[in-house]
Amino acid sequence: MAKYVANVIHTTDDRNHPVVLIELSNRPGLFCGMDRADWEAWLEAGRSQSLYAQSGGGGVNRKFQVAYSDRENGRTGYATLVARSIIQPPPGKVVRRLSGDPLDLRRCNLRLMDRKERRKIGGW
Structure with missing residues (x-):
């Protein structure tokens, strides 16, 4: 099976x-x-180029989030949020x-904040 190559501008x-603008798979x-x-850095780390829209679930503005299938450290099938991977x-x-x-x-x-602070202000 061919490896997915993203459309990148x-x-x-x-x-x-x-x-860069990366088309969602x-x-x-x-x-x-x-x-x-x-x-x-993403490409150098060998992460998947197949970024996709994942349903965000609850919340007013949580229509979706950008994720990828994390295959690092032997993990397979795990959706990992791209924003979290960037900021860590x-x-x-x-x-x-x-x-x-x-x-x-x-x-x-992207802003790093405490979970409690995030719950107080809501949104993304």
Whole structure:
């Protein structure tokens, strides 16, 4: 079976920083964006290029989140959130998207916070 290769567009964001737009494997035509350096580190780590929209469950703004199938350390079939893989929060911390846009995975849009703080403000 051929390895999935993502449709990736190299561009810059509104702040003129290098970013990549990665087409979601289960939603053709829908792209998420991340810093180019994070994408390059992603590929170097051997992570899957098959990013997909995963239903987020409960909550007002939780329509979906961007995930991938984590096969690191012998794990198979586990959905891992891309934002968490980029930021790698310590235990008790969560990643929040400042814009509320689940497709915006640039570091300038991701904030680390305590779970309790996250519950108080809601949203992403």
